[in-house]
Amino acid sequence: MSTGTPLLVVGDALLDRDLVGTAERLAPDAPVPVLDGCQEWLRPGGAALAAWLAARAGRSVTLLAPLGEDPASRRVRALLEPLVTVVPLPLDGPLVEKTRVLADGRPVVRLDRGTGRAGPATDRARRLLDQAPAVLVADYARGAAEVLRAELAALAPHTALVWDPHPRGLPPVPGARLATPTYEEARGFAGDGVPEGESLGAVARTAADLVRRWRAVWVAITLGGRGALLSQGEGPMLVPAAARHSGDTCGAGDCFAATAAGLLGDGALPAEAVQGAVAAATRYVAEGGARAVAPGPEPTGAPDHRGEADGLKLAGRVRAAGGTVVAAGGCFDLLHAGHVSLLQQARGIGDCLIVCLNSDASVRRRKGAGRPINPLPDRIRVLQALQCVDAVAVFDEDTPQRLLSRLRPHIWVKGGDYAVEQLPEAAQLAEWGGQAVLLPYLDGRSSTTLATRAARTVGARR
Incomplete structure (x- = not known):
């Protein structure tokens, strides 16, 4: 049963793969670990992961992303069904696949393949944006945010629009309700005058710089186990995490952004949305992070109100x-x-x-x-x-x-x-x-x- 305001996720879908095993010996022909008992885990990635997490939490979600007929695109669609409604943009080239190799839970290497980029915007995509009460832009630098940038800019002043930027992607459109970079990403986007270091003062000044630079209403810089810092340019608010976890944090930022976008769409104040997003991201890591993402249909029947x-x-x-x-x-x-x-x-x-x-x-x-x-x-x-x-x-x-x-x-x-x-x-x-x-x-x-x-x-x- 879906609850809350419907959410439109706009961005670049990926296919994520983990190869997981144990490493107790080195190969005889090279000083590299041998991965024994290797298992493969597949999940939607990028904007598709953000959409899946929001839908899994009970929200009605539509994903607007470049997807084609290549094997990786078809696999992402299958992983999202039936939780997420998928509206494809044209995709030029095969969908990007990201493979992590993990030994005893620790990443050893990542392998990327696929050159797909977004094709031109469609009339159906523009209609979806016109009708969307809440929008999350998950920009993974594969063109979706670029081809729809004019429509997103027109939407920002009157819609709960959250922009989750990434290092090689575009800055948010002016007027975005909330931008959610990590501190590393924020420093990459900020100007040269931003102070070095990870003190709260440095984070606050970085957030204030981005509010002015991006002309965003709010910026929330995520700080991992420390929580998030929310700023409107002055008087920043620190939203701490209830607990710290040493687990796999891959996808925690997607969980944070998707939760914040949904709550803003429901009418929550930015501080309330960020508090909910910090709590959701903390739970996500505690439950195993990306490894715990196991797409499948939700159980049918009456909702369980007793928990x-x-x-x-x-x-x-x-x-x-x-x-x-x-x-x-x-x-x-x-x-x-x-x-x-x-x-x-x-x-x-x-x-x-x-x-x-x-x-x-x-x-x-x-x-x-x-x-x-x-x-x-x-x-x-x-x-x-x-x-x-x-x-x-x-x-x-x-x-x-x-x-x-x-x-x-x-x-x-x-x-x-x-x-x-x-x-x-x-x-x-x-x-x-x-x-x-x-x-x-x-x-x-x-x-x-x-x-x-x-x-x-x-x-x-x-």
Whole structure:
């Protein structure tokens, strides 16, 4: 089921390929590693990856990109179906293919082939642009942004247009709502007077220079594990990432730009869009990055509003990428500083955090009549707004043991002053080699205390 404003992705599609194996010896005829157990992973690349990621997140997406009838073009179309509507531009020459060779997860060499470039714009492409409420331009320097530049420039003043520039591509059209270069790309586009170094001051001055140079409304420079810096020329805002990951970052910029474009199209403020984009890119890396991109049809049937399916998929992806799955549980009725501290600590010890949340009926059985104060949809929404929370899954029972048996986290976190042996989940976690741990909890903070204090305050005023 698609949600949110439809997104049009304009740019250059690529076919990305990873050859992945282990390297434990050198070849006898040359001092080069031998890749054993080699496997091939294919995925859409460039603008096609940005479109696929936006569609996979539940948005209706159309990709406007040069594609022909060569084998690589046909493969990209097949990888995108049925999630993305593809509208091809003419392609002169074979589509570009990029192959990474990875030994033990580390890139060894990249091989590029294909000379395809965009042909002339079509009337259908112009009509699509005229009707698009939100546009992402993913310019990979193969001509798509060039042949449609006049139409994009006319569109910019009244459309949520995000431009994701790349080193050999064009600068954004004037009036673009948001440009999203990496810091390395930003320095390449900026003038000679921009200071050296990676301090926040240097990044801020670079962003301000690009706002003026490009005549963009906003520029967000992505900083990898540090998050992103958003600038309108003055008063920059740093949007930090909730956690840092050492995984494969290939495609994280596409995830960032696609998320920001969709949120701007939904009416979010630039700061809100960048916050959402940082969170999405962080999750993307935590889940394995490009290696976790496995195109396929979405499951059919009624949407899962209780989050268990999302939690299961997330846990599976993180495990497959060799990461650590952390889970925490509770009612989280009135979210307070103690909750936030616990969840932030929990997220810091793993690669994803799944919150197991008591349903309304479960809370009533545990806390009594009148609870929960906040109904389940509100509690889910508040938790999902925290950058440290990657997924929320609901359970109806008194304990989350059935849900945990499906999620099978590596670590189960609780806050409090009792022994681990007292946790009913500890023995269950041990069944699959997991560990229950206690984290420090802020004294004097609880939903019950807050509710009691609020009730006394209201009573005193009457």
